[in-house]
Amino acid sequence: MRKIVINGGRSLAGKVTVSGAKNSVVALIPAIILADGIVTLDGVPAISDVDSLIDIMETMGAKVRRTGDSLEIDPRGVKDMPMPFGKINSLRASYYFYGSLLGRYGQAIVGLPGGCDLGPRPIDLHIKAFEAMGASMTYEGSNMHLVANEKKMHGAHIFMDTVSVGATINTMFAAVKAKGRTVIENAAREPEIIDVATLLNNMGAHVRGAGTDVITIDGVEQLHGTRHQVIPDRIEAGTYIALAAAVGQGIQIDNVLYEHLESYIAKLEEMGVRMTISEDSIFVEKQDRLKAVSVKTSPYPGLATDLQQPLTPLLLMAEGSGRIIDTIYEKRVGHVAELARMGAHITTRSNYIAYTGPNKLTGAVVKATDLRGGAAMVIAGLMAEGQTEITNIEFILRGYSNIIEKLRELGADIQLMED
Numbered sequence: 001m002r003k004i005v006i007n008g009g010r011s012l013a014g015k016v017t018v019s020g021a022k023n024s025v026v027a028l029i030p031a032i033i034l035a036d037g038i039v040t041l042d043g044v045p046a047i048s049d050v051d052s053l054i055d056i057m058e059t060m061g062a063k064v065r066r067t068g069d070s071l072e073i074d075p076r077g078v079k080d081m082p083m084p085f086g087k088i089n090s091l092r093a094s095y096y097f098y099g100s101l102l103g104r105y106g107q108a109i110v111g112l113p114g115g116c117d118l119g120p121r122p123i124d125l126h127i128k129a130f131e132a133m134g135a136s137m138t139y140e141g142s143n144m145h146l147v148a149n150e151k152k153m154h155g156a157h158i159f160m161d162t163v164s165v166g167a168t169i170n171t172m173f174a175a176v177k178a179k180g181r182t183v184i185e186n187a188a189r190e191p192e193i194i195d196v197a198t199l200l201n202n203m204g205a206h207v208r209g210a211g212t213d214v215i216t217i218d219g220v221e222q223l224h225g226t227r228h229q230v231i232p233d234r235i236e237a238g239t240y241i242a243l244a245a246a247v248g249q250g251i252q253i254d255n256v257l258y259e260h261l262e263s264y265i266a267k268l269e270e271m272g273v274r275m276t277i278s279e280d281s282i283f284v285e286k287q288d289r290l291k292a293v294s295v296k297t298s299p300y301p302g303l304a305t306d307l308q309q310p311l312t313p314l315l316l317m318a319e320g321s322g323r324i325i326d327t328i329y330e331k332r333v334g335h336v337a338e339l340a341r342m343g344a345h346i347t348t349r350s351n352y353i354a355y356t357g358p359n360k361l362t363g364a365v366v367k368a369t370d371l372r373g374g375a376a377m378v379i380a381g382l383m384a385e386g387q388t389e390i391t392n393i394e395f396i397l398r399g400y401s402n403i404i405e406k407l408r409e410l411g412a413d414i415q416l417m418e419d
């Protein structure tokens with residue numbers, strides 16, 4: 001078992017560069033199955049979710065070449081086969097193979113997706129959309145079997161009951177080569193949706209309206225290869241901004257698109273965090289006093305649920321009391337008990353987190369309960385006096401590219417150790 005050991009209480013300074021977006025790339029890779037040519041992605045983050053997806057693609061017959069942060073995938077040899085359950089189960093985003101296999105072959109046999117435990121994470125909206133487009137679903141052991149009744153998917157008018165990133169992208173995958181027009185209403189508007197639509201359009205698809213809540217897709221016969229730059233990871237950027245505000249003496253974060261983080265930055269400004277925003281970077285100053293605020297997550301452009309946990313340690317430094325309400329994942333509270341072990345005044349109530357500050361954290365043995373909860377523990381460890389050991393770090397490595405190296409570069413005393 002590996003663990004991260006941090007000697008906290010040091011001030012960090014310098015520059016850190018944000019990698020390509022995890023939540024984009026985990027959709028972009030399965031999207032490549034739909035192409036009849038080589039697709040190259042640039043700006044691919046070095047995270048274990050990417051390793052898992054490459055493994056799955058290779059098992060299915062794709063030829064993959066990775067050079068630095070570029071990933072070249074030739075999907076022409078991909079075979080329509082049951083997906084290997086163990087690998088599928090290792091990440092949530094494996095549900096994107098439902099849409100891309102249905103779009104390419106009119107059928108998909110795939111195990112149920114895994115991912116972080118944030119409470120219930122249903123996929124009913126994905127299935128309802130596939131059914132509206134002419135697919136039937138049955139269970140075969142631990143696999144879901146989806147088949148297009150007329151061999152090919154057809155267009156449909158779909159109204160999403162809930163705003164869902166995964167269901168919106170999966171419906172786009174099933175629709176790009178379907179017969180006729182698909183309209184997705186109440187679509188998710190996250191930047192990753194636009195990134196995926198951009199790749200699909202550059203492959204020859206007709207997707208319009210990505211980034212708004214109505215997306216229209218006109219099916220085409222064939223898609224071709226292309227080259228695509230992955231957008232910067234707004235959640236990684238938001239994590240480093242919180243970290244910089246908590247323990248920085250002046251940290252510049254490069255490769256950030258401010259427009260993707262507006263609600264988050266507004267919340268930090270409300271706390272009193274001082275930042276200078278430039279075209280593609282944000283400089284976070286050393287902070288003095290911060291004011292406690294309440295935080296409520298909501299779908300984009302609201303404050304991202306994925307930033308709620310990385311923001312929590314910074315909130316604990318602020319003076320006063322506040323609440324955190326996660327309207328997307330009410331049970332996304334794994335970090336709370338771990339922060340309390342480090343001496344924080346923080347508790348969970350029925351559907352919110354309550355905190356009072358300012359808190360002085362003390363190093364402890366804690367665990368990463370999930371990916372973003374793990375990021376919260378790293379920030380807390382850097383803030384705390386003494387040594388913090390973080391276990392379950394595989395979660396963190398799923399989504400943060402070269403995190404140890406990036407933090408060392410900023411002057412952190414942090415190590416990855418084998419137990």
Ligand code: UD1
Nearest residue numbers: 023093121122123124125126162163164165166167306328
């Ligand atoms: C994606 C992100 C995840 C982020 C989440 C919300 C990826 C790989 N993961 O997850 O990091 O936390 O968006 O921004 O991009 N829901 C249903 N039925 C469904 C699908 C979703 O009820 O079929 C609900 C969920 O329980 C949740 C809400 O819709 O309450 C939003 O979930 P969704 O946007 O689908 O999350 P994911 O795509 O799984």
